[in-house]
Amino acid sequence: MELSGSQMVIEALRRENVSVVFGYPGGAIMNVYDEVYKQDYFQHILVKHEQAAIHAADGYARSSGDVGVAFVTSGPGFTNAVTGLATAYMDSIPMVVISGQVPITMIGTDAFQEIDAVGISRPCVKHNYLVKDVKDLPRILKEAFYIAKSGRPGPVHVDIPKDVTAHIGKFEYPETIKMQTYKPTYKGNVRQIKKAVEAIANAKRPVLYIGGGAINSNASEVVREFAKITGIPAVETLMARGVMGDENPLLLGMLGMHGCYSANMAMSEADIMIAFGPRFDDRVTGKLSEFAKHAKIIHIDIDPSSIGKIVPIDYPIVGDLKNVVQGMIPLAKEKVDSSKYKSWRDLLNRYNEIHPLKYDDSDDVIKPQWVIERVGELLDGDAFITTDVGQHQMWTAQFYPFSFPRQFVTSGGLGTMGFGLPAAIGVKRAFPHKTSINFTGDGSILMNIQELMTAVEAKTPVINIILNNKFLGMVRQWQTFFYDKRYSSTDIQVQPDFVKLVESFGGVGYRVTTKEEFDTALQDAIKSNKVAMIDVQVDRLENVLPMVPAGGTLYNMMLEYKE
Amino acid sequence: MENIRRVLSVIVLNEDGVLSRISGLFAGRGYNIDSLTVAPVPNTNLSRLTIVTSGNQRVLEQIVKQLHKLIPTYKVIESAEFVEKEMALVKIPLNEDFNGLDAMLKAYNGTIANSGENFIVVMVADDSKRVDNFLKAIKKYNPIEMVRGGSVALDV
Numbered sequence: 126m127e128l129s130g131s132q133m134v135i136e137a138l139r140r141e142n143v144s145v146v147f148g149y150p151g152g153a154i155m156n157v158y159d160e161v162y163k164q165d166y167f168q169h170i171l172v173k174h175e176q177a178a179i180h181a182a183d184g185y186a187r188s189s190g191d192v193g194v195a196f197v198t199s200g201p202g203f204t205n206a207v208t209g210l211a212t213a214y215m216d217s218i219p220m221v222v223i224s225g226q227v228p229i230t231m232i233g234t235d236a237f238q239e240i241d242a243v244g245i246s247r248p249c250v251k252h253n254y255l256v257k258d259v260k261d262l263p264r265i266l267k268e269a270f271y272i273a274k275s276g277r278p279g280p281v282h283v284d285i286p287k288d289v290t291a292h293i294g295k296f297e298y299p300e301t302i303k304m305q306t307y308k309p310t311y312k313g314n315v316r317q318i319k320k321a322v323e324a325i326a327n328a329k330r331p332v333l334y335i336g337g338g339a340i341n342s343n344a345s346e347v348v349r350e351f352a353k354i355t356g357i358p359a360v361e362t363l364m365a366r367g368v369m370g371d372e373n374p375l376l377l378g379m380l381g382m383h384g385c386y387s388a389n390m391a392m393s394e395a396d397i398m399i400a401f402g403p404r405f406d407d408r409v410t411g412k413l414s415e416f417a418k419h420a421k422i423i424h425i426d427i428d429p430s431s432i433g434k435i436v437p438i439d440y441p442i443v444g445d446l447k448n449v450v451q452g453m454i455p456l457a458k459e460k461v462d463s464s465k466y467k468s469w470r471d472l473l474n475r476y477n478e479i480h481p482l483k484y485d486d487s488d489d490v491i492k493p494q495w496v497i498e499r500v501g502e503l504l505d506g507d508a509f510i511t512t513d514v515g516q517h518q519m520w521t522a523q524f525y526p527f528s529f530p531r532q533f534v535t536s537g538g539l540g541t542m543g544f545g546l547p548a549a550i551g552v553k554r555a556f557p558h559k560t561s562i563n564f565t566g567d568g569s570i571l572m573n574i575q576e577l578m579t580a581v582e583a584k585t586p587v588i589n590i591i592l593n594n595k596f597l598g599m600v601r602q603w604q605t606f607f608y609d610k611r612y613s614s615t616d617i618q619v620q621p622d623f624v625k626l627v628e629s630f631g632g633v634g635y636r637v638t639t640k641e642e643f644d645t646a647l648q649d650a651i652k653s654n655k656v657a658m659i660d661v662q663v664d665r666l667e668n669v670l671p672m673v674p675a676g677g678t679l680y681n682m683m684l685e686y687k688e
Numbered sequence: 689m690e691n692i693r694r695v696l697s698v699i700v701l702n703e704d705g706v707l708s709r710i711s712g713l714f715a716g717r718g719y720n721i722d723s724l725t726v727a728p729v730p731n732t733n734l735s736r737l738t739i740v741t742s743g744n745q746r747v748l749e750q751i752v753k754q755l756h757k758l759i760p761t762y763k764v765i766e767s768a769e770f771v772e773k774e775m776a777l778v779k780i781p782l783n784e785d786f787n788g789l790d791a792m793l794k795a796y797n798g799t800i801a802n803s804g805e806n807f808i809v810v811m812v813a814d815d816s817k818r819v820d821n822f823l824k825a826i827k828k829y830n831p832i833e834m835v836r837g838g839s840v841a842l843d844v
Contacts, residue, residue, distance in 0.1 A: 247709060248716050252759040255704065272759060306701055306762045430753035433746070 126297075130259045130290040131156040134223060137266035139166040140298055143194050145185065145554055146170070147178040151198025152238060153225030156290035158196070170554065170583045173575040175202050177547035179209020179222060179280075180573070184551025186218050187534045188509055190343065192273050193220040193551065199227055200238030203284075204245065208541060210280050211249035215538025216364060217341055219278035221269045222250075228288035229257060242284045251279030256286065259294035271302045276309030277428040278341055309427060313444030318452050321399075321423045321440040326460040328397035328421075330469045331357045334380070337364030337537065338402015338426060344447035345530040348401055349373065351450050356463025358473050360388040362403050364537045367527040377473055378482065381409040382673045383519040386480035386682060387473045389673070392417050393680035394472075400424040402446045405435035406538070407675075415678040425449045480671070480684055482523050491640060493517060493592040493663040494524050499640070500562060500590065501526040503647055508560035509552045511535065513545035513569030516598035519669045521564045543572030546589060550576060553585035560588065560651060567593040567620060570658075577630040580656040586632075588650050588657045591623060594665045602668050606686065623660040632656035689744030693722070695770050695841045696752065701760040702728055702735040709758050710737060719743060719751050723774075723816075723838035734762060738840045740816070767843035775813045775837040776822065780829045782806055789829065796822045807832060 128136060134157050138146065145168045150158040161169050172178040175197045182193030193213075197206045203224045213220050227236040243255045252272050254265045262285070269281040325331055339348050345368045352359050352375045359369050360380040369376040378385035380392055392398065398420040403409065410416040416436065423440040424432050432441045442449055484494040497520050500508075510525055511534040512518040518535055527533055534552055536544040545563040553561035570591055580587050597615040604612050624634030633655045635646035643661060650657035671682040700706050707726060714721050722740040729736050741751060748766075755764045780786075782805070789810070793799060796819070798812035812822050816839055823834055 243705060244708065247705075247712055257704070304759075307759050428757070430750065430757050434750060434753075437746075 126295070127293055128296040129156070129293050130256075130262055130285060131160040133259070133262045133294070133296050134266065134285070134290070135160045135164050135166065136296060137263060137298060138194065141192065141270045143167050143192070146194045146196055147172055147181040147185075147551070148196030149175050149178055149198065149202060150196075151202045151225060153199035153227055153287045154196060154202070154223075154290070155225075156287065157223070157225070157285075170550075170579065172547065172579045174573065175205035176209050176543065177573050177576045177579065179206050179220070180212065180541075180544050180547035181551035181554070181579075182220055182222070183209060183213045183218050184511060184534050184548030185555045186213075186220055186551070187548070188531050188552040189555040190531065191219075192270055193218070195220070195222045196224075197222065198225045198238070199242065200240050202238075203242045204240060207245060207249065210246055210282060212536050212539045212541045212544060213280040214249045214251065216337060216536065217278050218280065219273040220280040221273050221283065222280060223283045223285060225290070226255070226284045226286040229286045230288065232286065243282065246282040250282045253282040253284065255284045256289050259289050259292035262289065262294065263296055263298045267299050267302055268304065271304075272307065276307075277431075310429075310443050311427070311445040311448050313425065313442045313449035313452060315452070317440060317442045318449060319456060321442060322453055322456040322460055324397060324421060324423065324440060325355065325357070325399065325457070326462075329465070330394060330396045331355075331466065332391045332395040332398055332420075333357050333359035334392065334398050334400045334403055335359055335365040335368050336362045336401060336403020338446050339365050339368045340530050342402060342427070342446040343530070344401070344450055347447055347450040347454065351454055351457065354454065354463065355457050355461045356466050356470065357399070358391055358470055360384070360391055362406070362409055362537075363522050363535065365403070366522055366533045367530045370528045371526045372528065377477065379522050380679070381406075382411070382675075383523065383669050383671070385477070385482050385523070386671060386684065387476035389679035389682060390476050391473050392420075393678075395420045397421045397423065401450070402426055404431050410435065411673045411677050411679045415680070484667070487664070490664045491638070491643065491661060493594070493667055494520050495640070496590065496592060496643060496661050496663065497521050497524040497564065499643065500647065503644065504560060504562070508562055509534065509556060511545045511549040511552060511561070511563045513563070513565040513572075514540045514542045515566045515569060516602065516667075516669050517564050517566045517592040519599075520592070542569040545569060546573050546576045546580070546587070549587040549589070550580050550583065550585045553587050554583070557585075561585070563587055563589045565589055565591050566598060567591055567595060568597040568617065574626070577627055577632060577656055577658075581631040586654050586656050588647070588659065590659045591661060592663050593623075593660050594663050594667065595620065596665060599669070605666075605668070606674070623658050627656065627658035630656065632658060634658045635660065637661045689746065691742055691744060692748060693740065693742045694748050694766065695772055695839060696739045696741060696755070697765040697841055697843065698737040698739060698755055698761065699729065699734050699763040699765070700737065700758070701762065702733055703760060706735065706760050707737075709760065710739075710755070713754055713758065714741075717750075717754065719747065725838040725840050738838070740839050765843050769844050770841040771844055772815060772839050772841040773813050774816045774819045774839045775811060776819050777801065777809055777811050777835050778823070778826050778831045779807050779809050779833040780826070780831050782808060784829045786829070792822070792825060798822070
């Protein structure tokens with residue numbers, strides 16, 4: 126079959142069962158957009174800024190598990206997309222991003238809208254390609270999808286010069302793929318698995334440390350089963366919220382800088398840590414020399430470079446988490462006696478009773494944590510939750526009752542403000558019949574506010590709940606604790622009227638100052654089936670607690686803040 | 689932890705941009721490159737890079753893993769047993785007294801590579817450390833210019 130480069134892109138997407146592409150046209154990618162116009166295999170959602178195209182594809186990928194796809198043009202179109210690529214790369218999200226490039230004959234001449242796109246994307250993608258010959262395009266697109274979703278997932282960037290999109294070539298799309306140099310390991314080493322289970326059986330205070338790998342590997346079910354048969358208490362990272370389900374009695378909660386006391390104490394007092402696909406982020410470990418210092422560590426990860434990167438590992442197992450845990454379960458049934466850990470579980474539960482996650486509710490002012498808990502009460506358990514970045518993100522991770530994997534969509538590694546709204550659009554597109562809530566802050570929401578228009582136009586009625594404290598709250602909190610309350614550039618009392626703002630885009634808005642108003646607003650927003658913004662005026666000076674100050678130790682948390 | 693010198697042979701697909709992926713990896717993660725040479729492996733679609741680097745044990749382990757993680761990387765050889773050679777060229781003015789030069793060149797597997805009207809060019813090929821020594825010793829002939837090639841290595 127002879128096709129133009131542009132037609133090849135469309136045909137490849139069809140064969141990869143892509144149902145939606147987020148993007149923004151421009152000069153260098155016009156040939157591709159011309160073919161987008163002619164086809165009806167997939168929907169194209171026009172965003173208002175390229176960064177949002179990538180975040181929307183990212184939200185789609187995180188919630189559905191499928192590869193997210195986005196189109197952008199050359200030059201500024203691509204540079205706008207970079208934050209999105211870096212966000213997806215840090216959290217290992219499968220995505221294929223196709224950018225236009227100036228014609229090959231003009232590359233290197235500083236042409237209009239020319240930038241060295243693959244040079245820029247290289248450190249923030251899993252792999253990238255500059256397509257120099259149309260005959261390579263089918264293979265490259267096949268590889269791009271394969272690389273994005275296999276092994277440790279990640280974004281792949283394909284830069285296609287304009288003349289290549291016009292050139293005609295033979296289209297042979299490989300059914301299967303075998304790459305000479307890229308062969309991820311899925312099966313764990315059997316002997317290592319056996320040794321690890323024996324170490325667990327001999328331990329007295331084991332803890333499961335669950336990371337984002339459990340989501341990427343779709344391992345939630347087997348992880349829950351492993352926990353259940355062994356009776357081992359579990360902690361989740363920000364990226365793993367939802368893996369165990371918050372009603373699971375073995376889940377202590379989130380660990381790390383704003384983790385709960387019992388989770389951090391479990392890590393500090395454990396004699397063996399079973400790491401299911403986390404990456405020992407500094408926001409999790411605190412001071413490394415004190416991190417889990419009594420524990421032997423089993424680390425299961427599909428990425429060998431993740432193992433031993435931060436802390437030395439006693440039992441490294443390279444492989445797909447689901448596959449490895451499936452292998453561990455029969456051995457654990459045979460060897461591990463869950464009653465042996467009863468006193469350990471009792472101790473951790475006691476920690477939880479002494480220092481539970483808490484906040485002082487008030488009748489005079491709405492507490493942000495109350496809003497999050499209340500949304501959890503009012504919605505059935507199958508709503509999807511996205512967030513932006515800051516205090517509201519941590520409160521959501523702490524107080525929202527997550528019940529299933531992929532329910533929580535948040536930018537963890539890169540911590541990208543402006544992620545929430547476009548990501549929520551991607552989530553809503555993946556699950557049109559589910560509620561898509563974006564918890565955001567009055568700082569974050571303004572970073573990609575233009576996407577309200579996308580949401581209205583694409584009929585993806587997402588509900589934005591602004592926990593509005595008229596501060597860049599997380600920075601303000603650090604200024605309170607560590608900078609003698611010098612609120613440098615964080616006091617942002619000059620704000621738009623968020624109600625009028627969303628109305629001008631064609632959505633519905635609510636300004637909420639009491640708890641009763643909030644209940645009404647949320648129910649009304651859901652009923653309206655429109656893009657909604659609920660501007661909740663919350664306590665301005667509420668802090669995210671508990672807290673391990675940067676460089677502090679997990680077992681020495683700041684439980685409350687006293688002036 | 690102690691700083692260790694390490695020679696790595698990295699076999700990669702010989703494709704556009706592969707060198708920038710490798711050098712970018714070292715720059716982005718703050719690893720050292722003491723020297724780097726690259727050339728195609730005959731009769732294949734592969735290239736061999738010889739990278740001399742240094743770092744503590746943990747860093748060296750990460751370097752190897754990160755190199756493996758690059759999609760075009762075929763193999764990373766980190767054998768402790770390498771035959772390692774480096775070449776150097778030195779330009780010396782003709783008005784010097786060359787007494788003893790022949791003996792010195794012989795000691796470092798060297799030879800006179802070219803002789804012109806105003807200067808000669810000598811070359812040596814030897815272990816990196818010995819090339820260091822040679823370049824010190826050759827100073828007595830007041831060299832005009834010196835260039836060294838970076839290590840190449842084969843595991844044995």
